[in-house]
Amino acid sequence: MSRLRRIEQRERYFFITTNLAPNVPELSQEERSLVLVQLDSTRLKCGFLLFAYVVMPTHVHLLLWPQRSDLTSILRHFKSRSSLALAARRGSRGPFWQPRFFDFICRRVKDFHAKIEYIHGNPVEAGLTKRPQDWQWSSAAAHLHRGASPISVDIARLPVDGNAVLWPAPWA
Numbered sequence: 288m289s290r291l292r293r294i295e296q297r298e299r300y301f302f303i304t305t306n307l308a309p310n311v312p313e314l315s316q317e318e319r320s321l322v323l324v325q326l327d328s329t330r331l332k333c334g335f336l337l338f339a340y341v342v343m344p345t346h347v348h349l350l351l352w353p354q355r356s357d358l359t360s361i362l363r364h365f366k367s368r369s370s371l372a373l374a375a376r377r378g379s380r381g382p383f384w385q386p387r388f389f390d391f392i393c394r395r396v397k398d399f400h401a402k403i404e405y406i407h408g409n410p411v412e413a414g415l416t417k418r419p420q421d422w423q424w425s426s427a428a429a430h431l432h433r434g435a436s437p438i439s440v441d442i443a444r445l446p447v448d449g450n451a452v453l454w455p456a457p458w459a
Contacts, residue, residue, distance in 0.1 A: 296357035299454055300338070300393040300443070302402040303349040303358075305366065308382045313344035318373055319424040320437070322347065325369035327438045333361045336441040339403045341410065342424040348406045350399070352441075362388050397449035403430065 307314070314322065319342040326349075330337055334355030341348050353361055370383040393399040407430060410422035419427035420434065429436035445453070 296353065296359060298353075300350065300352055300399050301358055302391040302393060302406075303351065303362065303388055304346060304390075305362065305388040306346040306385045308385050311383055314342065314373075318376065319344070321372050321376060322369050323424060323437045325372055326365060329361065329365040329368060330438075333364055335361055336443075337426075337438065338399075338441055338443050339406045339426045339430065340438065340440075341406050341422065341426070343409060343413065343415075348409060350393075350402050350406060358390065393453055395449065395453060396445045396447075396451045399443065399445060399453065400449070407431075 322342045323340075326337075326340065326342075326347075334353075336352040336354060337349065338352070339348075339350040351361070356364075366384045366388075373383050374380060391398075391402070393402060407419040407425060407427035410416045410425065411419055416422045419425065420431050423437065426436045426438070426440045428434040429440050445451070
């Protein structure tokens with residue numbers, strides 16, 4: 288089966304999902320914190336704006352805008368660094384993450400806000416917490432002004448109109 292090429296790699300708001308590889312045990316609390324450390328380190332190294340995130344036991348969701356590096360390079364670096372850290376902690380070998388990741392380009396302001404709600408609501412939907420801001424591996428507390436998040440998030444200056452296009456489109 289052939290792989291589809293990514294439509295864009297830069298200058299877009301990307302919603303990302305990356306999952307643990309099959310048969311990899313769920314991330315513990317300490318490992319979720321370790322993944323956040325690697326995410327923050329990757330942000331410094333690769334240069335991207337981070338608007339929302341959540342680390343779940345089996346996957347990670349991100350909302351970001353690549354700046355210095357393209358999307359694939361960012362995810363490659365993040366997954367590689369976090370895999371090495373997780374392997375060292377577990378004393379194991381082999382892949383931790385699925386080889387690929389899923390991306391969605393936010394085309395309109397309402398898409399951006401819907402993805403933030405989805406990211407922060409994920410632990411609640413999974414039954415892991417009652418309120419988004421209580422999940423400590425998420426940016427929900429910062430977004431809801433209910434405390435600090437483990438990693439600071441960037442502020443997106445977006446139009447008020449939910450139907451406003453976020454990037455120049457030939458049909459707009």
